[in-house]
Amino acid sequence: MSEIFDLIIIGGGVNGAGVARDAAGRGAKVLLLEKGDLASGTSSKSTKLVHGGLRYLEYYEFALVREALGERETVWQIAPHIVWPMRFILPVTDGMRPRWMLRAGLFLYDHIGGKGRLKNTSSVNLKKHAAGAPLEKRYKRGFEYSDGWVDDARLVVLNALDAAERGAEIRTRTLVTSARRDGDIWHVEAGGETFQARAIVNAAGPEADDLARLVGEQPAYGIRRVRGSHIVVPKLFDHDRAYILQQPDTRICFAIPWENDFTLIGTTDADHAGSLDDVQASDEEMRYLCDAANRYFEQDVTPDDVVHTYAGVRALVDDGSGRPEAATRGYKIALSDPSRGAPILGIYGGKITSYRHVAEDAVDKLAERLPVLKGESWTGKEPLPGGEFKYTAQPILFDVLREDYPFLSETDVVRIGRAYGTRAGDWLGEAKSWDDLGRNFGAGLSEAEVDYLRRVEWAQTADDVLWRRTKQGVHMSEAEQASLREFMGG
Numbered sequence: 001m002s003e004i005f006d007l008i009i010i011g012g013g014v015n016g017a018g019v020a021r022d023a024a025g026r027g028a029k030v031l032l033l034e035k036g037d038l039a040s041g042t043s044s045k046s047t048k049l050v051h052g053g054l055r056y057l058e059y060y061e062f063a064l065v066r067e068a069l070g071e072r073e074t075v076w077q078i079a080p081h082i083v084w085p086m087r088f089i090l091p092v093t094d095g096m097r098p099r100w101m102l103r104a105g106l107f108l109y110d111h112i113g114g115k116g117r118l119k120n121t122s123s124v125n126l127k128k129h130a131a132g133a134p135l136e137k138r139y140k141r142g143f144e145y146s147d148g149w150v151d152d153a154r155l156v157v158l159n160a161l162d163a164a165e166r167g168a169e170i171r172t173r174t175l176v177t178s179a180r181r182d183g184d185i186w187h188v189e190a191g192g193e194t195f196q197a198r199a200i201v202n203a204a205g206p207e208a209d210d211l212a213r214l215v216g217e218q219p220a221y222g223i224r225r226v227r228g229s230h231i232v233v234p235k236l237f238d239h240d241r242a243y244i245l246q247q248p249d250t251r252i253c254f255a256i257p258w259e260n261d262f263t264l265i266g267t268t269d270a271d272h273a274g275s276l277d278d279v280q281a282s283d284e285e286m287r288y289l290c291d292a293a294n295r296y297f298e299q300d301v302t303p304d305d306v307v308h309t310y311a312g313v314r315a316l317v318d319d320g321s322g323r324p325e326a327a328t329r330g331y332k333i334a335l336s337d338p339s340r341g342a343p344i345l346g347i348y349g350g351k352i353t354s355y356r357h358v359a360e361d362a363v364d365k366l367a368e369r370l371p372v373l374k375g376e377s378w379t380g381k382e383p384l385p386g387g388e389f390k391y392t393a394q395p396i397l398f399d400v401l402r403e404d405y406p407f408l409s410e411t412d413v414v415r416i417g418r419a420y421g422t423r424a425g426d427w428l429g430e431a432k433s434w435d436d437l438g439r440n441f442g443a444g445l446s447e448a449e450v451d452y453l454r455r456v457e458w459a460q461t462a463d464d465v466l467w468r469r470t471k472q473g474v475h476m477s478e479a480e481q482a483s484l485r486e487f488m489g490g
Contacts (some may be wrong), residue, residue: 005031005169006187006372008197010176010211012036013043014152015347016203017159018359018379020168025382026194026363026375030168031197032160035175037464039137039156042205042277043352044468047230047235047254047266050075050083050353051147052113054244054347055252056329057105062112064330068353069113071158072148075356076117077385079158080391081421082151085118086256089131089243091296096246099141106145117391118146134237134297144241149256152352153468154419157457158384159355165385172458179215181341199370201362204344206276206315212346222318225273229281230266231289232258232308232474233301246294253292259471260411262307265289272313282307306473310467317349331358335365344368356380386421397421407433412444419470427452441487442480445472450484462488 004102007023009016012034022031034040052069053061076083090106092099106121112391124142127134132139160170174191179200181187188195204211209219235257242256251269268285286303294300306313317332319388331350336343345366350358367373383389389397394417401413407427408416416424427448431437445465453459453469464486473481 002194002196003029004185005029005195005197006370007031007199007201007366008033008186008195009201009203009276010188011203011205011208012038012154012156012160012170012172013041013203013205014039014159014352014355015205015350015358015362016201017156017163018355019203019347019362019412020163020170021159021166021199022356022359022363022377023373023377024163024166024168024377026373028370028372031195032163032170032201033174033176033188033195034170034172037172037460037468038160038170038458040469042314043156043261043311045155045228045230046152046312047228048149048152048256048264049147049254049256052353053329053351054105054109054145054147054420061330063352065109066112067357068351068486069109069137071354071357072113073116073118074133074177074380075150075155075353076148077391078356078380078382079150079155079387080389080394081386081397082154082158082384083148084394084418085146087119087126087144087147087241088147088254089126089129089142089144090134091126091139091243093246093247096248096250101395102143106143107241109145118148121145131237131241131243131305132237132322136296136298139296151419153220154356155352155384157469158386161385161457162382163358170458173460175358176211176214176362180211184342186342186344198342199366200342201268202344203365206272208315208346208348212344214305215344217336217344217346219348220346221332223275223348224269224316225317226314227270227272227279227285228267228314229270229282229285229289229311230264230309231286231306232262232264232265233293233305235261236263236293236297236299236301243296245292247292247295253289255293255297259474263293263299264473275311276313279311279313281311284309302359315349333362333365334386335369338369346368386423388441394418404428405431407431409444413490415444415470426456441484443472443475444459445470445476445484447487451488454488456480460488461485 003081006028024030031053052065110120176190179188209223212219256264329351330350334346
């Protein structure tokens with residue numbers, strides 16, 4: 001007889017990986033099934049922010065913002081390598097939200113989540129502040145506030161890795177084709193195999209309603225699929241602040257320093273009715289984002305300046321809102337009726353900042369039916385792999401890397417430190433030079449690192465490495481990327 005898992009999780013995005021980590025840490029036997037690569041959908045296509053969502057205050061989403069601000073602090077504490085503080089510049093713009101309204105909103109933002117570790121809001125004279133230099137001269141005043149940056153795809157991978165180290169089985173590129181109940185057991189067919197479990201978690205994100213129907217359930221909530229697109233252009237400023245830019249249609253866009261040499265601009269909100277397998281930024285969205293930046297920066301950008309784009313489809317709970325940006329970013333959890341037999345729990349909606357709390361909520365809910373999950377909540381205290389240091393100690397981590405591996409450039413030190421934290425040595429080993437790390441594929445991506453990502457972090461293709469485990473694809477030529485593809489087998 002095949003083994004019976006306590007829990008099969010379908011979906012390898014941030015919610016699925018978070019549930020796998022939490023459940024495995026409570027002693028459950030867990031299997032995670034993902035049809036593509038980890039974080040290959042929505043969870044690697046975010047604006048890379050761990051934040052409360054300042055603009056959600058306008059829609060009276062106070063509970064959502066309070067929760068997210070608390071989780072911002074928690075995630076920073078458990079993952080201080082892939083999460084770090086960032087200051088944001090909000091220019092005051094004539095004809096848009098008045099200065100008093102912005103100040104009131106920022107005061108609330110500073111305090112609604114309780115006393116945090118990040119710096120509070122301050123007023124900024126843009127004629128004198130360094131962040132004012134790249135802006136058009138008509139912007140004279142503004143505010144500076146705090147939020148956080150996160151490497152979204154690595155957040156997913158590290159949750160999956162921690163789950164695996166606690167006994168979970170992680171299967172990528174394993175498409176679920178059917179599932180049926182037989183009393184108190186689910187039989188799930190995926191990747192040509194049949195698996196058995198006492199419960200299922202539907203963590204399929206924008207496909208959660210489709211997956212519910214596939215396994216014979218009625219979706220508990222409607223899903224509104226909203227596309228968020230981003231563009232990357234050569235850097236528009238040379239400092240470490242980001243910008244939050246008001247737009248005439250009342251939306252906001254971010255302009256964020258990205259990968260040293262670039263500026264990331266996003267995002268859009270557009271209802272998405274097409275395929276979820278190959279989501280692309282439209283020409284209209286690219287033009288919109290260029291225009292959004294051009295309203296503020298002296299240096300104009302056009303679609304011809306765009307060096308990279310990405311787009312993801314958010315799974316929002318359909319609350320009947322007219323405009324996509326007004327739809328709630330909150331989440332709903334639905335557990336099947338006990339009379340139906342083996343339970344299935346569905347996660348609908350949510351945002352990356354709150355993933356850990358969503359997972360904890362989901363596992364607590366399932367514990368009503370699976371006694372093995374009745375252990376205490378723990379994920380807000382234990383660090384993710386590589387994050388075993390104090391949240392303020394990232395500079396010390398860099399100092400250790402500089403001392404142990406003096407051949408690394410400053411760019412290499414920061415990239416590697418922020419990606420792997422205290423586990424960087426797991427693949428750098430005893431290297432004394434780049435030659436000791438094997439083949440160099442370009443931009444500091446070595447054979448040793450690629451082998452580690454394949455062996456430990458489930459990377460199978462060049463894109464897994466170039467755009468999810470790292471972001472080195474934006475720094476490498478087509479020829480260098482082709483060389484990596486050949487090395488990894490196509």
